[in-house]
Amino acid sequence: MPVNLSAPQAHTLLPVKGVELGFAEANIRKPNRKDVLVIKLSEGTRVAGVFTKNQFCAAPVTLCKKHLAAGAEIRALVVNTGNANAGTGEQGMLDAEKTCQALAQLLSQGVEVKANQILPFSTGVILEPLPVDRVVAGLPDCLSNLKSDNWLNAAEAIMTTDIVSKGYSKQIVIDGKTVTITGISKGSGMIHPNMATMLGYVATDAAISQAALEKLIDYAVNRSFNCITVDGDTSTNDSLILMATGQSGISEIQADTAAYESLRDAMTEVATLLAQAIVRDGEGATKFMTIKVEAGRDVEECRQVAYAIAHSPLIKTAFFASDPNLGRILAAIGYAGLDRLDVNNMQLYLGDVLVAEHGGRAQAYEEAQGAAVMAEPEILVRVVLNRGLANAMVWTCDFSYDYVKINADYRS
């Protein structure tokens, strides 16, 4: 079961002015489940995105990047689950384009909407052709139930093997006016048959310049979606999209102003909660771990150490067993590949307990202290490198029987 995570309630996900959401049960892979989502954006909405670095990226990822680069105003997003349209070659690109064209046509009422004003997303099985006709057939249903308070339905419509849906809202006041931020996400690893993908969509009714929004998404993603790992595998379809409709009535926010920082911090907070929710609902997760690496030479080396710890199957299984296995953590620090690391001049903490220093177990440490920390569902591992001023933080989950079960036994 997810670690300290339950599905949001409908009323906790606040409408964002200028955003309407509609879904369909289009039978993409399984009957009787929401599997197509349209997010319709009011005119003038600014959109920014970051995408997987996997070189086997899916056709819709390639098309999203192309449409964003073209600079035409984005008027809608369309997401299907059940099929990732990845590893599908040229036909995959044609299918993603066809989806955009169909939605653009349906949205062309009075003002023409073009295909490159649509962003497409797919998640699900990879290496199988997208049943594009079923996606397209579902679009009218999506448009017929477009509503601004459909966020919970939207969160459910993008789920694949997630156990619970994921969504958060936050409001802040800028220029005396209320600004709303609402986001949804889905995880939870790449599972069978290749249910690829981490997706995140965060919308606000703030007005913000395109340049400032691009800056904001870099800031937010580096502190949220780029800090989580379930199994170290990067999917073919990972995407995070920020949308700013400008409907709140505040004046347009420029980068590096006080208003920018307020919005940036609030959107980063929502993105962080969405990203952490993916880890909390990681495959087979029973523990939520925060790995904090401090006082390194630069952020990069701090992240190297944090990921070495977060990806070690030995450490992840020890956390599953609530075992304060210091040796495995020290060994991971040792093989993280840092230049001339002085292992005798660092400290390792479990929660608040100093467990290792001077290259070995701390003198005052007793195993019962470590065991008490490890018994909790939320665990902080803190490494102090004592060789610089940089810090980094990574969130991950443990490695349980259920991880193997989910990933190996799906046929049974």
Next chain:
Amino acid sequence: MPVNLSAPQAHTLLPVKGVELGFAEANIRKPNRKDVLVIKLSEGTRVAGVFTKNQFCAAPVTLCKKHLAAGAEIRALVVNTGNANAGTGEQGMLDAEKTCQALAQLLSQGVEVKANQILPFSTGVILEPLPVDRVVAGLPDCLSNLKSDNWLNAAEAIMTTDIVSKGYSKQIVIDGKTVTITGISKGSGMIHPNMATMLGYVATDAAISQAALEKLIDYAVNRSFNCITVDGDTSTNDSLILMATGQSGISEIQADTAAYESLRDAMTEVATLLAQAIVRDGEGATKFMTIKVEAGRDVEECRQVAYAIAHSPLIKTAFFASDPNLGRILAAIGYAGLDRLDVNNMQLYLGDVLVAEHGGRAQAYEEAQGAAVMAEPEILVRVVLNRGLANAMVWTCDFSYDYVKINADYRS
């Protein structure tokens, strides 16, 4: 159970002239098991070693490197199991030195043997003080049963959580004379409580110059111990040692001669079998996988791709389930980090079956073909990058319930 691996029989491990082996039951961690081994080398033996790159390396590793660098002739190796003497700070170094001094003194009969003519090794629990007095107390027993045909006992004496002992011999003819090579190894990952370490010892009665032996060990390790991975964790104590006694009566081999190549290939073959045996006996292993990456720009990028595949928990669990999960393998190739990889211009094979090309599933491929390959206990995954002339090969095992069990449930 180990994959296609059983323990050697005593008579298959051939004595190597100039090498005597003796063991003791010294009660290092558990009673009634061989846990100290001495390998005594005749005068004039050449020794070369390669060691873990983990910066948290154990005290005996540091001391081995120091003794080898000092250049004094190595006269004996001493190995204890049950305690890795790692993460033990200054006291650990003193304990390793004390072990060497004690053995040197016992071996000083007529000719004085110095402490820096001994190489010490430890494997077992880390972060606990070495019970050095018990190690030292076991040394007379080791010397009292020194024998040249004690290789099987030696292979058993270095086991920790290995299920079977590991040893191979090979004979070749050089200059009309028979040259013998015998080696032993132990694995099998870093398991509780931190049974660290991969150890390999390969001896020959060939005569070879120190320079040629150093060259040979680099060649051999890059094709054997550096090509295996169980869980991606590098231990604090990994070591491989080559020993050449020169007692076979052949003249001294120099680098880059025909005799060098014969010896090199034979020793590499033994080292490869020893390394593969560690994977076959990997924690919870049910499959033995060979990952071959061909036609890359350089060996480094081929290894990057091979390790991305070999370390992916998603792929390892799919192999456990005998599931030809192509998407996971393609995704791993995609995130391996290769510069401008053209995913549309590569092929993926399972065994002899072409399963993917042109960025997706191969046209003629049917899942039943892949499933047939995956049902075997030995599986070849072959990636052809089509962008250069370099190749690399990695061996690994799958990821089963038992891996989690071994690493999480040891307390029960």
